[in-house]
Amino acid sequence: MQIKLNTLEQGKIENTLEISGIPKEQQENLSEIVRKIGNAINQDNNDIKKIYRKESKGSASQKRHSSVVVLTLREGCRDKWLEAAKACSLSPRVIGKDGEGRIHLREALTPATAYLLWKTKSELKDTNLVQFVWCKRGNILIRKSENDKIFAIRSESDVEKWVTALKNKA
Known part of the structure; x- marks a missing residue:
C-alpha cells in the first residue's frame, strides 16, 4: 500500500525539476536565473510554468549552499531539459555568479x-x-x-x- 501511495505522489511531480548549486542571495530573481540556465542548455523558457526555492532545514550557512530551485515544466518537457543539462557542464558563471561549484538539474523526488x-x-x-x-x-x-x-x-x-x-x- 505504501509503495502504491509513493508511486502516486511521485506521479504528481513528474514534470518537476530541481536545480541545485545556485547560491541564495537577497533580492534574487529566480525567473532570470532559470532563464539563463535554459538558454545555456538551449531549452525553451516558455516550457516553465512555475519557479520557487525550496528551503532546506539546518543552519543559515547550510541553507545558503543546499537550497534548491524547483521548476515545474509543461508536460513532457522534463526529460528534454535533463538530457540537455547532461550534455554540458553548468557552473555559477552561467548565471553571472563567481564560484567553482556546479549547477545540477535532476528530477524531483518525493x-x-x-x-x-x-x-x-x-x-x-x-x-x-x-x-x-x-x-x-x-x-x-x-x-x-x-x-x-x-x-x-x-x-x-x-x-x-x-x-x-x-x-x-x-
Whole structure:
C-alpha cells in the first residue's frame, strides 16, 4: 500500500525539476536565473510554468549552499531539459555568479523516494555490491555490472534482500 501511495505522489511531480548549486542571495530573481540556465542548455523558457526555492532545514550557512530551485515544466518537457543539462557542464558563471561549484538539474523526488535512493546507494553501491544505482522517472534502478540485468528497487525490504543475496554470492 505504501509503495502504491509513493508511486502516486511521485506521479504528481513528474514534470518537476530541481536545480541545485545556485547560491541564495537577497533580492534574487529566480525567473532570470532559470532563464539563463535554459538558454545555456538551449531549452525553451516558455516550457516553465512555475519557479520557487525550496528551503532546506539546518543552519543559515547550510541553507545558503543546499537550497534548491524547483521548476515545474509543461508536460513532457522534463526529460528534454535533463538530457540537455547532461550534455554540458553548468557552473555559477552561467548565471553571472563567481564560484567553482556546479549547477545540477535532476528530477524531483518525493521524500520517500529520495530516502530510498539514498539507502540503496549507501547499502549497495557504497559497499561495492553493485556498480550502478540511479533513479529514472521516479524508479530506483540497480545494475550489478555493465552488462548485467537492470532491477528495480521499490522498498527497503528490496534493498535488504539484495544486500543479503549479494553478500551470500561473494
